[in-house]
Amino acid sequence: xxxxxxxxxxxxxxxxxxxxxxxxxxxxxxxxxxxxxxxxxxxxxxxxxxxxxxxxxxxxxxxxxxxxxxxxxxxxxxxxxxxxxxxxxxxxxxxxxxxxxxxxxxxxxxxxxxxxxxxxxxxxxxxxxxxxxxxxxxxxxxxxxxxxxxxxxxxxxxxxxxxxxxxxxxxxxxxxxxxxxxxxxxxxxxxxxxxxxxxxxxxxxxxxxxxxxxxxxxxxxxxxxxxxxxxxxxxxxxxxxxxxxxxxxxxxxxxxxxxxxxxxxxxxxxxxxxxxxxxxxxxxxxxxxxxxxxxxxxxxxxxxxxxxxxxxxxxxxxxxxxxxxxxxxxxxxxxxxxxxxxxxxxxxxxxxxxxxxxxxxxxxxxxxxxxxxxxxxxxxxxxxxxxxxxxxxxxxxxxxxxxxxxxxxxxxxxxxxxxxxxxxxxxxxxxxxxxxxxxxxxxx
Ligand code: ADP
Ligand code: MG
Numbered sequence: 001x002x003x004x005x006x007x008x009x010x011x012x013x014x015x016x017x018x019x020x021x022x023x024x025x026x027x028x029x030x031x032x033x034x035x036x037x038x039x040x041x042x043x044x045x046x047x048x049x050x051x052x053x054x055x056x057x058x059x060x061x062x063x064x065x066x067x068x069x070x071x072x073x074x075x076x077x078x079x080x081x082x083x084x085x086x087x088x089x090x091x092x093x094x095x096x097x098x099x100x101x102x103x104x105x106x107x108x109x110x111x112x113x114x115x116x117x118x119x120x121x122x123x124x125x126x127x128x129x130x131x132x133x134x135x136x137x138x139x140x141x142x143x144x145x146x147x148x149x150x151x152x153x154x155x156x157x158x159x160x161x162x163x164x165x166x167x168x169x170x171x172x173x174x175x176x177x178x179x180x181x182x183x184x185x186x187x188x189x190x191x192x193x194x195x196x197x198x199x200x201x202x203x204x205x206x207x208x209x210x211x212x213x214x215x216x217x218x219x220x221x222x223x224x225x226x227x228x229x230x231x232x233x234x235x236x237x238x239x240x241x242x243x244x245x246x247x248x249x250x251x252x253x254x255x256x257x258x259x260x261x262x263x264x265x266x267x268x269x270x271x272x273x274x275x276x277x278x279x280x281x282x283x284x285x286x287x288x289x290x291x292x293x294x295x296x297x298x299x300x301x302x303x304x305x306x307x308x309x310x311x312x313x314x315x316x317x318x319x320x321x322x323x324x325x326x327x328x329x330x331x332x333x334x335x336x337x338x339x340x341x342x343x344x345x346x347x348x349x350x351x352x353x354x355x356x357x358x359x360x361x362x363x364x365x366x367x368x369x370x371x372x373x374x375x376x377x378x379x380x381x382x383x384x385x386x387x388x389x390x391x392x393x394x395x396x397x398x399x400x401x402x403x404x405x406x407x408x409x410x411x412x413x414x415x416x417x418x419x420x421x422x423x424x425x426x427x428x429x430x431x432x433x434x435x436x437x438x439x440x441x442x443x444x
Pocket of ligand 2: 158213214
């Protein structure tokens with residue numbers, strides 16, 4: 001048979017085949033991210049986002065894949081894998097295997113998963129989410145610009161795309177353009193080089209909604225800053241909506257005063273690190289999207305250990321789910337602890353031990369250590385117990401689960417309850433506050 005099939009088609013055919021034999025979720029998670037980087041008569045080189053995708057493909061599809069590949073002197077050609085250097089942007093709506101078009105300028109790509117519905121709300125992000133929704137519901141008519149800032153992996157891009165999705169769906173006539181600052185600069189450079197700057201400007205002057213991600217990359221790019229500022233003003237003057245994200249507030253960006261002032265015109269909203277409950281909810285939600293079961297205990301364990309970056313939470317779930325699927329094992333706390341070592345946030349060791357806390361609380365509150373560890377509901381004992389739990393959570397680096405266990409096998413929710421109760425009570429009851437401070441002083 002003559003090999004007239006175009007090389008890229010081989011991979012596409014294989015994907016078509018694989019798509020029929022697995023769930024949509026599996027296809028999306030495992031197969032779609034794979035890219036063909038080389039295909040010849042000798043070998044096929046596939047770029048995979050991580051080792052798990054490689055193992056998944058080898059385990060589940062290698063034999064099938066070989067059926068699709070042309071023979072090389074009677075033997076199947078070799079399949080090689082390379083691990084992608086940077087994590088690929090998820091859900092870019094490029095057809096599997098299709099080469100990205102050369103001229104991608106002016107095209108708006110939103111991550112399909114970054115919708116408002118998928119954005120879990122909690123006290124840390126309620127304000128910024130409401131602001132984003134406000135802008136999406138009434139583009140150009142509420143806050144303009146909306147400036148969202150906060151640390152890495154806290155959902156800035158997610159909200160930006162959420163706005164884009166909503167507007168695209170609801171206001172079909174509006175042109176929405178979402179771009180990273182780096183891409184903006186690249187486009188500008190290219191259009192200068194290709195002498196198509198007028199076309200470029202015309203495009204930007206005509207968008208109705210401009211979503212700009214990571215404006216911090218405009219720092220120290222003087223020439224580009226000016227062009228960005230012109231675009232910005234042209235749009236704002238026509239009441240076109242602008243949303244900008246950044247890792248710092250406007251005033252801390254090394255940009256011109258003019259630019260900073262413009263960015264402060266509308267609403268500046270800060271996105272904070274989500275608190276424990278929100279992190280648990282995010283984990284559960286992400287697990288659900290991935291179609292895996294994570295028990296509350298495991299979700300809690302992860303949320304308790306990874307707290308400064310939601311992207312890392314997601315990485316943790318990806319790893320757990322990959323492992324659980326490959327090994328066909330349930331996800332337990334032990335498994336999580338083992339697999340997530342490198343994700344776990346490192347906290348400096350404290351010298352405070354549970355024994356010290358128990359001893360000191362027992363002394364200050366005049367109860368026995370065994371009572372604190374026991375089940376008695378006598379008022380003074382229960383209070384001492386709750387104070388000890390409160391201080392353990394405040395002062396120790398152990399996970400809540402570990403701390404709870406040191407209190408005669410209580411659960412983490414008992415611990416959390418105690419912590420909340422005492423946190424509130426010491427703001428109202430000065431005597432209790434004094435006692436708690438006394439314990440603290442003795443401990444340190
Ligand atoms: P940033 O742009 O702030 O660095 P991203 O928007 O890329 O962060 O978010 C990182 C990851 O965390 C994304 O996959 C996003 O979906 C997820 N994420 C962050 N915050 C939330 C949230 N509140 N609910 C659900 N997912 C979240
Ligand atoms: Mg981002």
